[in-house]
Amino acid sequence: MTVRNLSAGYGRRPVLQRVTAHIPRARTTVVVGPNGSGKSTLLGALAGVVPPTSGAVARQALDAGRTAFVVQRSEASDVLPITVRETVAMGRWARRGPWRRLTRRDRAVVESCMARLGILDLASRQLGALSGGQRQRALVAQGLAQEADLLLLDEPAAGLDLEAQRRIREVLDEQRESGVTVVHTTHDLTEAMRADHCLLLGQGRLLAAGPPDSVLTRDALERAWGMPGIDV
Incomplete structure (x- = not known):
C-alpha cells in the first residue's frame, strides 16, 4: 500500500x-x-x-x-444496548450484511475471536458494563472477526493492564504471521x-x-x- x-x-x-x-x-x-x-x-x-x-x-x-478498522474504546458508546457477542458478531456484517442471519461458520468465527482475546466468559455482558481493557479487547475481536487483509x-x-496488552500483542503478531x-x-x-x-x-x-x-x-x-x- x-x-x-x-x-x-x-x-x-x-x-x-x-x-x-x-x-x-x-x-x-x-x-x-x-x-x-x-x-x-x-x-x-x-x-x-x-x-x-x-x-x-x-x-x-x-x-x-477487506479492511478492518478498530477504533479506540472511548469511541464506543456506554449506553448502546449491545452484548459482547453481538459486538463481535458485527464484524461479520462486512461479509454477510447487517440483516442476514449468521451462518454456523460465522458463529464459529465470533466464538474463536472472543476466545483469542480472552473474553469468551464475557459474551453475554453489556459492552457498556465492561472495564476499559475488556471493552478494547471486544473491539479488537470485532476487527478480527472481519477476517480482513x-x-x-x-x-x-x-x-490497558499488562494482561490485556499481552493478549492484544499476541493476536496482532498472529495476524501478521498469517x-x-x-x-x-x-x-x-x-x-x-x-x-x-x-x-x-x-x-x-x-x-x-x-x-x-x-x-x-x-x-x-x-x-x-x-x-x-x-x-x-
Whole structure:
C-alpha cells in the first residue's frame, strides 16, 4: 500500500499535509507521533472513512481486499444496548450484511475471536458494563472477526493492564504471521520498537519512515515533539 501526497482533515481544519509513505504488505507498521500529529487521521484515510483533500491511498492488486478498522474504546458508546457477542458478531456484517442471519461458520468465527482475546466468559455482558481493557479487547475481536487483509487499529493497547496488552500483542503478531497487514498507532515507544516498519509524524507531516530503530532516534523524536529530553 502506498500513500501519495496525502492531505486530509475535518471540514476546514487540515491535519495531514502531503504525506507520502509505503506500508509493507504482511508486516506490522506502527504510526508514532504526539497528540494532534495526524495519527488517527492517517488511519481514517487508510480505512476510507476520512476522505483526502488531495493525494491518494493506493493498494496494489496483491493488497486489494477487506479492511478492518478498530477504533479506540472511548469511541464506543456506554449506553448502546449491545452484548459482547453481538459486538463481535458485527464484524461479520462486512461479509454477510447487517440483516442476514449468521451462518454456523460465522458463529464459529465470533466464538474463536472472543476466545483469542480472552473474553469468551464475557459474551453475554453489556459492552457498556465492561472495564476499559475488556471493552478494547471486544473491539479488537470485532476487527478480527472481519477476517480482513488489512487491519487498522487506533491505540489498541493504550491505558490497558499488562494482561490485556499481552493478549492484544499476541493476536496482532498472529495476524501478521498469517499474512495480514497490520497498521496501528501508539505512544508507547517500547511497543513501537517491536514493529517491522515505523512512520513518525509531526504536525501533520511525515518526519521519518523505515525500521523503528532507525526512525525513533532521539533527534527525530525531539523534532516530532518539539522539545529536548525525549527518551527512546
